[in-house]
Each structure stands twice: as C-alpha cells, then as structure tokens.
Amino acid sequence: MRAPLGHFDDARPAPDCLELLTRPVADAVRAWRGTVPAEQIIYVDTDPAIADTAAFVEHYGRDLLDRSANCVVVAGKRGGESTLAACVVPSAGRVDVNGAVRRQLGARKASFAPMDTAVEQSAMEYGGITPLGLPANWPLLVDSALVDIPHVLIGSGRRRGKIIVPGKLFAELPGAVVLDGLAI
Incomplete structure (x- = not known):
C-alpha cells in the first residue's frame, strides 16, 4: 500500500497491524465506529532516530510539514484540582x-504536563502520544485548521511509527472539542 502523503517504505491499514501500536491505540482502532472507516487510519513505519521535525521531513517528504500534527498533554489547575487534557495542533x-x-478548561493556570505524567496517564511513549486511545475522561482540544486537511500525520502511541488519518477524524474522537485559534 502507498501512503496518501510522504515517502514511506511500509504503510498499511492500522487494523492490519494492531500489534505495532500501544494497547490503548490498538483498542481505539479496533473499536472505531466513526464516519471515517478504520481502514483509512494508516500506520507508517518510521525510524525513531530521525524524529526531529527537520530531519523527519527531509527523509520522509517535505509535503509532511504542512500536513502533520502534534498531540501534547496539558494540565489545567483551578483551586486544588488538576485536569489533564490533550491538544492537537498543526506541527508548525x-x-x-x-x-x-x-479558557476552554476553565482553569486558573494551564501548563504542559510533566513528561512522566503524560506517559504514565496516556500509556503511550513520549514523542508518540496520539489522540486515539487517550483516557475517556480527558478533554481533547483540536485546532480547527486540522479538520479540513485530507490526510494528517500524527504519532502512533510509540516513537517508532506514525499514523495518517483524514483530518475530519479528529472531530469525531471521544471528548473532542474543535477550536479556532488553539495553535498560535
């Protein structure tokens, strides 16, 4: 199979290679019932040694720069309570x-979650966190610019490998809130 973007040697529908994904991501793919068929979630094998954005796009294709996203974990605090959430924004x-x-979390203060917290709570590897398979009680904030992109590259839950999804899939994920201006 040929990936819909980039230059990857190994691309295949994620349902056909669940063993390459972390458990929560594999479970999310297996249970997927959105308007985008699960077969349109494409897994591509990547070398974790060239995960830096500049090296990654040089190796796998410059077209990825405008068609990739990052998923970061944030912590919102109000009073003594802390809420974890995920944010999906264009890589640029x-x-x-x-x-x-x-504002969206109604928090007094918000910051990036510590790496060990993000990894432990998501059950995914740092540098590969993806919005598929995140804890159901986490708010998922998605930048509106991603929803209309035909294909978006994002982490697979591991440092090795990425997934490519139609942008509209992000809006259908559990807990997703699509926001204008989430990315600056």
Whole structure:
C-alpha cells in the first residue's frame, strides 16, 4: 500500500497491524465506529532516530510539514484540582496554553504536563502520544485548521511509527472539542 502523503517504505491499514501500536491505540482502532472507516487510519513505519521535525521531513517528504500534527498533554489547575487534557495542533504551530487552553478548561493556570505524567496517564511513549486511545475522561482540544486537511500525520502511541488519518477524524474522537485559534 502507498501512503496518501510522504515517502514511506511500509504503510498499511492500522487494523492490519494492531500489534505495532500501544494497547490503548490498538483498542481505539479496533473499536472505531466513526464516519471515517478504520481502514483509512494508516500506520507508517518510521525510524525513531530521525524524529526531529527537520530531519523527519527531509527523509520522509517535505509535503509532511504542512500536513502533520502534534498531540501534547496539558494540565489545567483551578483551586486544588488538576485536569489533564490533550491538544492537537498543526506541527508548525504552538499550543496557546495560557489563552485558548486555559479558557476552554476553565482553569486558573494551564501548563504542559510533566513528561512522566503524560506517559504514565496516556500509556503511550513520549514523542508518540496520539489522540486515539487517550483516557475517556480527558478533554481533547483540536485546532480547527486540522479538520479540513485530507490526510494528517500524527504519532502512533510509540516513537517508532506514525499514523495518517483524514483530518475530519479528529472531530469525531471521544471528548473532542474543535477550536479556532488553539495553535498560535
């Protein structure tokens, strides 16, 4: 199979290679019932040694720069309570943690979650966290710019490998809230 973007040697429908995904991502793919068929979630094998954005796009294709996204875990705090949430933004942007995220979570303060917290709570590897398979009680904030992109590259739950999904899939994920201006 040929990936819909980039230059990958190994691309296949995610339902055909669940063993390459972390348990929560594999479970989410297996249970997927959105308007986008699960077979359109494409797994591509990548070398974790070239995960840096500049090296990654040089190796796998410059077209990926405008068609990739990052999923970051944030913590919103109000009073003594802390809420974890995930934010999905274009790779070329940054999450507006102190503006859009703080307001959406109703938090007094918001910041990026510590790496060990993000990894432990998501059950995914740092550098590969993806919105598929996140804990059901987490808010999932999605930048509106991603929803209309035909195919978006994002983490697979592991540092090795990525997944390519139709952008509209992000809006159908559990807990998803699509926001204008989430990325700055």
